Amino acid sequence: MQLRDDQIERYSRQLILPKVGGKGQRKLLAAKVLVIGAGGLGSPCALYLAAAGVGRIGIVDSDRVELNNLQRQILHSTTTVGRSKVESARLRMNDLNGDVEVVPYEIRLTSENILNLIKDYDLVIDGSDNFPTRYLVNDACVMTSKPLFHGGILKFDGQVMTILPAEGPCYRCLFPAPPPPGSVPSCQQAGILGAVAGVIGTMQANEVIKYIMGIGNLLVGRIMIFDALNSSFRQVKIPRNADCPVCGDRPTITELIDYELFCSIAEGTQ
């Protein structure tokens, strides 16, 4: 596959990079990634992936764009308020880069549909805003050995971690089970600074791009924690947990679980 002249121009600033070049660009153009959530994290992540020329980007979200989303969900705009988020996302991403095939999924993820959805993709990006989806995505990715790019945000903090099943720890190695309903403030009550979502979603995109091109070191076996008020990053090493209920030596979770949705106010998705 030869790059067209307009592609050489469009991607010139990354083609110039010693570790990217035409080879890296072709890998990006051939990649298929699935973004869970067209919200605060999914927005910057999907935009950077589209800009970089990732060939196929699936995007899952069942919500419609609301005015209060626009403070952080930069995929959407005032003119798309009321429309489905995935459709709004598709318009924006295609406007940015016509090389990208955007596949919108206006659905709620469940244990019934997730495996069928992720099987056509090389990797999954978790930009969800709630624990039921986060655990469902983690378990489905571990069970099918799909690379998963986790991101989470709350108030002024964020975290990023890359999960390569069998190579490093998964989300459950760190947090074996979701917190009981009511123990964590709901997304609506907690609030979030838009730029914090931008930092975390952008770091997820950066991890994905490195993974696709096979360069650098990924956040596997370590979690990056961002403190926005202090403008500081902290890294914590996490070993794979041999007692992890899903990726451990004797897994107790062998089927997907639909946890009760206790944070129903949509931040990213679902």
Place this chain on the structure above:
Amino acid sequence: MYDRATDKLAPGARGDILHYAVGFLQHIQELYASMDSSFNFPLQEKITQKSETRVNELDLRGTPCPINYVKTKLVLEELEFGAILAVLLDEGEPIVNVPRSLKEDGHEISGIEDKQGFYRVVVKNGGGKK
């Protein structure tokens, strides 16, 4: 050729003939391997280009920085290590920047020829296919 390769020949001559026959067979095999899906052989010039008998030339006159450099990089990526590529570059910014950037990438500039109005830069590939 085959019926002359008899015992009557000197051992050295027999070796030469055998060597020729093996080479000929290899050439035929390569030719068949390069056949496309509709059983056509590639044009002769493509084969000779592949065997590096002529220097690849990239005309980047009129292509601004940094696209000229990017295009050179993309071509070098596809060539073998040590392959020679001649690049035609405009005077001014291109001839100042492109050879320098190529050198930083580990390629060797083996010659710069002033062609009056443009330059012909000969690059020896320091990277290439891996």
